[in-house]
Amino acid sequence: MKQFIDFIPLLLFFIVYKLDPRPVEIAGHGFEFGGIYSATAMLIASSVVVYGALFLRHGKLEKGQLLTLVACLVFGGLTLAFHSETFLKWKAPVVNWLFALAFAGSHFIGDRVLIKRIMGHALTLPDAIWTRLNLAWIGFFLVCGAANLFVAFTFQDFWVDFKVFGSLGMTVLFLVAQGVYLSRHLHDADPSTSKPKD
Incomplete structure (x- = not known):
């Protein structure tokens, strides 16, 4: 079961990526939802939520989970910062x-x-x-x-x-x-x- 927890953020990433990009406004801030960059943001956010919940439940993360989370934050963050999907690849x-x-x-x-x-x-x-x-x-x-x-x-x-x-x-x-x-x-x-x- 633990092996498949890692796929929850990936599935959410996939769903958002497949959406046709559309403008969305939340709290007065507009952004595009759908496509690679909002999917990357979803990947980062859902990873933080999933692994954060695991940390709260067990008091720690396994080394593999920690590596996956850090890689997601680093490569996803670089993708958003430089607006280049190469980092995520x-x-x-x-x-x-x-x-x-x-x-x-x-x-x-x-x-x-x-x-x-x-x-x-x-x-x-x-x-x-x-x-x-x-x-x-x-x-x-x-x-x-x-x-x-x-x-x-x-x-x-x-x-x-x-x-x-x-x-x-x-x-x-x-x-x-x-x-x-x-x-x-x-x-x-x-x-x-x-x-x-x-």
Whole structure:
């Protein structure tokens, strides 16, 4: 469920982006609603609300959520400040590659790979499986970042659709594949499946 909370601001971003730009006046201030820049403002505002609510509820944000929020504020803020969507196009690749770097760094820093730190409380697996799983997440984030970058600068008319639904689709497919992989290896750590000794 936590993985999909990140998509709430993206979905709101997508909805506003798809609206035909129209002038709107609130409290005597006029602005254009619809299109990339008001969608970016919606992305920033909804991210602050979503992650702010999570912070109030749990008293903290996970590092990944904090990274996502900071990236949204930085790249979204630059997009609005310079009136250039190029900055926003770099957000998804940079965030994905930073996640890949964090997962890769955990092979060399600390006593457990990052995926084991995240999921180890719920699953008991051999270290070799944790290592493979961590490598899979590194690969996923590298591919996801590269795909977002390629689409953003090659297929300009479809990059927002891909940013929302392409990323969501890749995440769902990867999580399903991870579930299938884990189901094949859970018995490796399940004492009830081991043969009794004579």
